[in-house]
Each structure stands twice: as structure tokens, then as C-alpha cells.
Amino acid sequence: MNILEYTLSNFEQVLNLTKEHILLTTIAVGLAVLIGVPLGVLISYFRKISRCVVGFANLIQAIPSMALLGLAIPLLGIGSLPAVVIVILYSLLPIIKNTYTGITSIDKDTLESAKAIGLTKMQILIKVRIPLALPVIMAGVRISSVTAVGLMTMAAFIGAGGLGFLIFSGISTTNNGQILAGAIPAAILALVVDFIFGMVEKLVTPISLQTNNVVSKEKVIKSRKTQRVVLGAIAALLVVMYISNWVGSLDKSQKVITIGGKDYTEQFVVVHLMADMIEDRTDIDVIRKDNLGGTQVVFNAVKSGDVDMYLEYTGTIYGDTLGYPPNSDMEQVYKISKEVLKEQYDIDLLKQFAFNNTYILAVRPDTASQYNLKTVSDLANVADKLTIGSSLEFLNRDDGIIGLVDHYGFSFGKEVGINGANKYLAIDNGETDVTDAFATDGLMKKFNLVQLEDDKNFFPPYYAVPLLKSGLINEYPEIESVLAELSEVLTNDVMVELNYQVDELQRQPRQVANDFLKEQGLID
């Protein structure tokens, strides 16, 4: 599916996400200016603290943005707030630095003359320092804004939306059209922002500093008029966007729940399956926050209440969240998980779904026939010649590679961590030989991989199970029966098929979910 096709068939979504992106970025940059400029001014008067402040801003800049995002979740939860906060933090440095530089690098004689004719410190700041520093300050704001547009794509990682949603969804489902539908508007937006701030920069530069032999004063004054009109129009447009966004937010029913999801195809589909079912059967509106991130992110979001529910896997709760050693008894895993979650976090687990998305190992057909591989035990004999490319999470889990090699007693020649759909691409083009996969993964079908049987019963059960935040079930008891109905329909085969439709046929998860439910007669 190419970009044009994608954009045309999802025009409204692309437009809405672009709008969301613009709103988030302008809020973040606006706040960064409100914080950064006064801070820059302040440290130009208190030079002693300038090193601390600039050092701190530098430090933030040095932290990888993904890490900062991860660190922000426990403090700020998910959604727009942490995204905006992090973009503000990243935007601060150029603004603070440029403000500081602009304010402090004003000609000494000009300042002395301002002082000598009897201007107060405040008057010097407002009438002399700031006007003369404004071009430099605006240059900093310009850098920050352009960076912020790019950085804001990260917001999608924690459910804040924006164009990053398309990019990350596209990466997870190897849908290049979708990636470009997010990336190209983001790039255009960045260029537009650069252009706009270039204009602002010119507008705030004193006329006298713009004229030279080539550019006459009349020319500058004339182009200023145009600049004012353009900027005025842009400002008006932004105001309209904010108002429409605000009005839109008023128009919502009282009963709203948020369903979250992790960052891979199956999770995208199940978010929409559950959401469509609930919206069809009840009068509850559902906010769909798919593609939030890994288990930690989504679980913490439920814990903090940012997300009301999501579909978890029993094995993940048992082994990962609660930290119990691997256990292959399905009922025991479910029972203990349910009890402990309730006790420790007041989180509810509903009825287990029919599909078991456990880990499996998979190889290419040629590798399978070369070494005659059918089971993991077969693999163990030749594993030292092979490279495994697996998700980072799997690589570091006791119920992942660590436990597996221990259980079967072997080790891989090389272990490579690759996230998302890229690990399939890696095995497909021969860079890796073995990969971990989910039993229900549609890409298995797409890349025609051979599953190896877990003959020594290492992998724990990973039955899907709705995980509800504290108190939700009391507030909306109707959810339970709706999801119970869904749970019986979703078998491993169904899930592989649905995943396949998204990954291979590059259909929209929401459409796939909706079509399936209609086909089954579950919704109208």
C-alpha cells in the first residue's frame, strides 16, 4: 500500500493526527518559551547559577529522548501530559542558551549609555536588552520548534497521538505507506514551522539591523506588512484549531473508558475488537489508546488510572509483572495472577480468552530442512552455529531466552536484540537464523516461518486476559459479559488470521477488527 493510497483512504485520520501534532507542539513550544526566556534572562543577571541551569539543560538534552519518556511515565503517566513535558524539556536548552547569549552579548557601550542616561535595570532590560536580543532569542525558539515537531512523534509511544502514531504503527506492521503518511506531514510541518519562525525572526529584528546596501528600509517595511498578514493568519488558524478541539472535547458522553494496548499488531487488533464490542453492546464510549509501549508502560498506565483496561497475557503477568518462576500450568498461572493482582494493586482480571499467544521459536524453511529441525530439542543440538534475533524483552526474560537455554541446556552462537517487525525482516533476509515469535503472529504466515515445537514444555501459558483498573468492573459491570462473549470467538487460528490481514495485507487494524466482528454477527 503506497502513501497516496493510504493517505486517501485514511484522510480524516491523517488530518486529525496532524492537527493533534500541531496542537501538542504549539503547546509544548509555547510553554518552553514561557519558561525558557525568563530563565535565560534570569541567569544573565545571576551568572553564578547560569552554569547550573545551562548544565542541567545540557544534561537533559544528552539523555536519549526514549529513556526520558520511559522515566516520565511513572511520574506523569501516559498521554499528552508527559509528551508535552518532555518536549518542553528538550526545547528549553536552545531557548535558554540563546536568550542568555542574546542578553549578555549586547554592546557594552550601548548598555553603559543606557545606564548613564538614567534607565533603571528593568527599563534597560525591556527597552534595550530584550529588543536587541530578540533576533537571537527567536533563532533559539526556531531551533526548538523545528526539533519539537520531530520530537513530538515520540508522543505516540505513550498514547498522546500525533503523527508519530502513524509512524510507529507503520513500523510495527511493516506498512511503509503508513510510515510515510506520518513522516511526510511531520517533515512538511517542520519545514513550515522553520519558515514561520524565520519570518518571526525577521519581524522582531529591528529594522535598522536589517537594512544594508542591498536591502532598503522601504523594502523591509513592505515585507514586514506581508509577514504580519501571514503570521496573523497563522495565529488565527491556530486559535480556530484550539477552539474546535476544545468544543470537540465538550461533546462527549459521560460514560467513557480508555482501552490501552501494547506496541504490536495483535494488540492493535484486540484494542479495536474489545472497543467495538463494548461500544456496540453498551452506551459506553471508548477511547482507543493502542500502541502505548511495552508491558511496563501499559501496566503502569492502568495502575495510575490513565488507561482503564487492556488485554494482557497470563504468562506475562505471572512471570514478568509478579516475578514468579516459569510455570506451565495454565489454570494455576491464571488463578495466582488474578489473586495477587487483586490483592497487591486492586486490579481485576476477567475471564481468559481462548487464544494462547505464547512464545515460540521459529526458523526459515531452509534452515529447518538443512538441520532437520522440528522441535526445540533439535535446535539445541545445532544452536551454537545459529544467530537468534529476538525482541529485547524476550532476550532479557527468565521465561524468554534466559530460561529457555537453561531449560534445554544449550546456547546460541549469537544473540541480537531487534524490536518489532524488523526481526522478521532480519530472519527473512538471512541476517539471523532463529527468531522468537508469538504463536498467533500473522507475520509467521507472511514470512512463511517454521514453528519449532516446545517439546520440553518450557514456555508458560500466555492466554489473553482483560486487565481492568481498580473499580472499573463495579462502575461498568456490563463490560464483563461483553468481553466474555468475545473471549470464546478469539482462538489462535482467528488471531493468526486477523494479524495476518494487518501485517501481510496491510489493512487497518480497526477495519480488520470491525469486519471480523460483523462477519461473526457479533455487532451490527
Add this chain to the structure above:
Amino acid sequence: MIEFKQVSKKFKNTTVLKDISFEIEKGNLVVLIGLSGCGKTTTLKMINRLIKATSGTITINNEDISKKDKIKLRRNIGYVIQQTGLFPHMTIRDNIEIIAHAEEKPKEEITKRTAELLDMVGMDDSFLDRYPNELSGGQQQRVGVARAFALDPEIILMDEPFSALDPITRNSLQEELVSLQSKVKKTIVFVTHDMSEAIKIADKICIMDKGEIIQYDTPENILKNPANDFVTEFVGKNRIWESPEYIRAKDIMIDDIVTCYGDLSLSRALDKMRSNKVNSLIVVEKKNRKMLGIVKPKQISKSKDRTISVEDIMIRDFAYVGPKDSVVEILQVIKENNISEIPVINEEGILLGLVTQSTLITTLSEQYLEEEEL
């Protein structure tokens, strides 16, 4: 009146000013001059408290400035520096009016005052909406001066205001400053390193070196009576030739003149001239040497009777100069009267000396001869 009382300034370990005391009288234009680092600018900037004295007091009209409100003090003292003193982002109008606005004066008053000020510095209101970089250096400096006068302060400080200008512009601005000052009679403190500028504009010059005042006097006295070798060196030996108006009759006249009294007979007079090898005699009164006239051989030869006294034939309507008349004026009188020598008499008519052609030649040639000796 500005008074410095034992003012010292130290920057860390270096002493910039050593205990200086001096007074600047009201309505005077005082020039602070010296080599760079002598403390002249520091002294200037202490007056509006841009720099704080380490010890000592500075008073304006007997009020200690350190006890006054800094902002108020500065608004009552005009300040002019090199062209960078104007705010580049403001129009000429805004530059001139900024302090008046800060003082929240009524708008019409400000507008009126701005027009007056521009007029005062010889500019018209077509400049009002221009920016400093659209003006020539000289025009910028005029605006600087106009701004300093904005609130009609009693004192104006000028820190090398003309030093970045070309010589022609500098000259005309110096002249305008002098004529402006003669009208407004402000107390002006002016820092420069240019001695010609100082001599041209100053009522008094304060020569400084290494944080001390070496000589504080009128330009003329500094030229004629340098306090020490430093001043001589600094002023320059031939500096006086740049202002020949300071070379006066009394400085160059000869005072051992051959005189006679009115009752001397003509024949005796001729003898006296011959024996003294002069070609004129100045006739004076006996008791007070008041000059009565002058006799020359020409008049004597016209008279057949050689026994009559000189007072009968002497020229009573003679040309003369006063002791304070300058070389320029002497030369003018000599030229106008086509004479070779000229008596110097004071207001009471008493003969003080004589300026002859040869003394003039000697005086005027001094500047060239000395240069050769060097």
C-alpha cells in the same frame, strides 16, 4: 559646582585614582585629559556614579552624590559618548525621547522639546523617523548631544564624543559645542586625549597622569607655564603655534627701549638715535613713563630749526597694541599701518615695551628652528 574631595579608586590591586581633589565651577567647560589609563574616564564616570569611588566624596552643589538616588542623579546629568551610545534599534525620536518618556512627561511637551533639541544641534525633523545607522557619524553625535540635553540637565558629561569622527566634522562639532556652550552655560566635563581639542574648547584643562592631577589650569597657562616636564611633553613644545592667539604682545616685546622726554632738542635726539643705532625714539612722560609720541629721523629732517624740542614735532597719533594683544592682532596692526615697529602700552597709556619686526621674525621662526634642532 562639582567638587572632588580626596577621591581614590582602586580596582582590585591597582590604584586608578590617587586621592584627587579639584573643583569644577558652574558653567565651566572642563576638559580632563591624559594618556590612556591616566584615570580621566574613571573620574568622569564617578560623577554620575557609573563608577563608585573607593574613598573620598564627590559633591554636586555641596550635596554628596553617594547619598542621592542613582537614577535621579543620572537623569539630571547628560551623557554623551562615541556614536555607539545611541540605541541602534530605536529611531532618532525614540533615542532622544527615551528618558523624557521614562520620566512620564506630557506627550506634547516631549514632542515640542524634541523639535527644540534637534534645532539646537542644527538638524531638522526629517531625521526623526530614521535609525542611527542611516545617519553619518557627525549627525549621530549631534543626536547624542541632543539626547544629553533632553531633560535640560545642569551638568553634561562627554566621554571622547568626537574622537571617532573625521577631522573636518570633528572641527565643526567642536566649534558648535563652543558656541552652544556660550549660549546655554552648562557645566560640561569633557574627556579627551586630544590636546588641540582641549585647548580649543576648554575653560579649564585638567591634565592627569597615573591617577593624579598634574596641572589644572586655563589652556593659556598650561601652554605657557607647564607645571613640569610631563606637561611640557604632553602639551607639545610647539602646541602654542596651533593657537597663536595665546602668544601675546607682553610675551615677545623688548622692554629696553630707547626713550626720551619731550623737552629733548632735535639735534640731541638725532645724536641719541645714532649712538643707540635705532631709527625712532619714543617720547615718554618723565614721572610715569606714559607714552606721548614717537619721533623718527624723517620728521627731524623736515624741521630746519634743530633747537626746538621733540614734543613739538613728534607723532602723537601713533599706532600701538596692548600687552594682551596676540601675535595675530599685532601683525594686523603692523600691516594696516605699514610700520616696522609698534609700542606696547597698557590701559593707562604707560609704555611697556616695543615689538619690532626683528622680534616678530625671531618669535615666528622659533617653531621651525626648534623643529630642526630636534
